[in-house]
Amino acid sequence: MKFFKNIFRAIWRSWFYVFFAIALIVMLPFLLLLTINEKQYPTLYKLIRGFSKTLIFVMGFRLKLEVEQPIDRDKSYMFCPNHTSLLDPFILISTVKNPIVFVGKVELKKIPIFGYFYKRICILVDRSNPASRKEVYFKAKRRLQNGTCVAIFPEGMVPEEDVILSPFKNGAFSLAIEHQIPIVPATYLDGKRLFSWTFFKGKPGTIRIKQHKEINTKGLTKKELHVLKEKTYQVIYNELTQDELYMTDTNRFKNE
Numbered sequence: 001m002k003f004f005k006n007i008f009r010a011i012w013r014s015w016f017y018v019f020f021a022i023a024l025i026v027m028l029p030f031l032l033l034l035t036i037n038e039k040q041y042p043t044l045y046k047l048i049r050g051f052s053k054t055l056i057f058v059m060g061f062r063l064k065l066e067v068e069q070p071i072d073r074d075k076s077y078m079f080c081p082n083h084t085s086l087l088d089p090f091i092l093i094s095t096v097k098n099p100i101v102f103v104g105k106v107e108l109k110k111i112p113i114f115g116y117f118y119k120r121i122c123i124l125v126d127r128s129n130p131a132s133r134k135e136v137y138f139k140a141k142r143r144l145q146n147g148t149c150v151a152i153f154p155e156g157m158v159p160e161e162d163v164i165l166s167p168f169k170n171g172a173f174s175l176a177i178e179h180q181i182p183i184v185p186a187t188y189l190d191g192k193r194l195f196s197w198t199f200f201k202g203k204p205g206t207i208r209i210k211q212h213k214e215i216n217t218k219g220l221t222k223k224e225l226h227v228l229k230e231k232t233y234q235v236i237y238n239e240l241t242q243d244e245l246y247m248t249d250t251n252r253f254k255n256e
Contacts, residue, residue, distance in 0.1 A: 006200045012059075013199055019058055023051055024113060035120040041148065044121070045099040052090035060204025061087070061194065065095050069213040071184070073098060076144045077214065078176040078183045082165055082236050083153040084191030087207070091188060092151055095209060099148045103136060103171065123150075125171070140175055150175060154232070161192055161253035165237045173229045177222060182214035185232050187239040193249040210239055 024031075027047065034044035056063065071077065079100060081092055093100060106126040109119040118124075123139045140150055152172035159166040176183050189208040196202050212235050220228060240246050 009200050009202065012204075013202070016055075016059055019055065023055070027051065028113075031117050035117060038143070041101070041121075041143075042099050045093075048121075049093050049097075052093040055090055056087070056094055056207075059087075059195075062206045063091065063094060064206050064208045065211065066209070067211045069211075071096065071098060071211075076179075076181045077149045078172055078181050079149060079151040079186060080154050080168075080172050080183055080232055080236075081151075081186035081188055082240070083155045083158045084188050085158060085195040085197070087191055087195050088153065088158075088188060089151075091191070091207060091209060092186070095211070096149070100151045101140075101143045101148060103140070103150060103152045103175075136171070136175065141179060144179055144181065150181075154229075158197065161196060161198075162250055164240055164247075164250055165233070168229050168233050170225060170229065173225050173232070174222065176217045177220045177225060177228065180217055180220075182216050183228070183232055184214050185212040185235045186210065187212070187236050189240070189243050189246050192246070192253075212236075212239075 030047055031044075034040045034047065075098075077098070079092060079096065081088060089102060102122045103125055104118065104122040106124040109115040109124060111118070123136055123143065125136050144150065150172075152175070154168035154172045155166040156169045157166075172183070187210045189210070190205065191207060194202050194205045194207060215228065215232060215235075217228065
């Protein structure tokens with residue numbers, strides 16, 4: 001039985017990359033056109049959002065979203081979800097209508113075709129380069145207009161599957177204070193179990209998301225950065241540890 005399950009998972013996993021590649025080729029003319037000018041980003045975001053929702057659907061996932069506080073369509077935010085799987089950026093895009101610009105790792109621009117559009121759409125940062133980290137502030141300021149938002153996974157990368165929540169890095173909170181925009185924490189509860197990094201693990205199912213109340217940054221200075229970071233961390237950590245299924249998954253990975 002395990003043998004047949006592994007065959008199914010291998011086909012299912014491969015389908016993710018096949019669909020992604022086909023969709024990228026189909027969207028190529030539109031991506032080339034819509035990445036010429038940053039002013040076209042809202043239209044480009046609609047295209048990316050449609051792709052993200054389709055990708056999640058064809059992989060057999062359904063999203064169950066709980067929103068504690070509605071998002072203002074004309075307001076900018078800093079979205080800070082926990083990071084559980086490769087699906088997380090597509091989940092965030094699918095659940096938020098406001099155009100979102102991601103701050104991402106510079107290394108990903110090396111991926112053929114994808115990397116070309118990635119570097120034109122996202123704000124890239126080389127965390128080992130202080131000048132690159134500083135440049136993010138100016139790029140974010142230019143993009144934070146007319147309801148455009150920024151998203152950073154504050155853990156920096158997807159942690160090991162037996163980790164509840166990795167320590168947060170400073171970047172998201174420093175940017176939020178610099179531009180005086182509220183932080184929206186979000187908790188992703190099922191990505192680890194349903195789309196693990198391990199190739200022969202995972203399955204279609206429902207992914208639960210909780211979008212928490214915004215955390216105001218008005219009047220905060222860099223002196224309060226660590227307090228803001230800890231407050232955001234605790235919101236997500238408490239949600240994760242109170243979820244029986246998430247903790248069961250985490251403990252199971254510890255014992256494997």
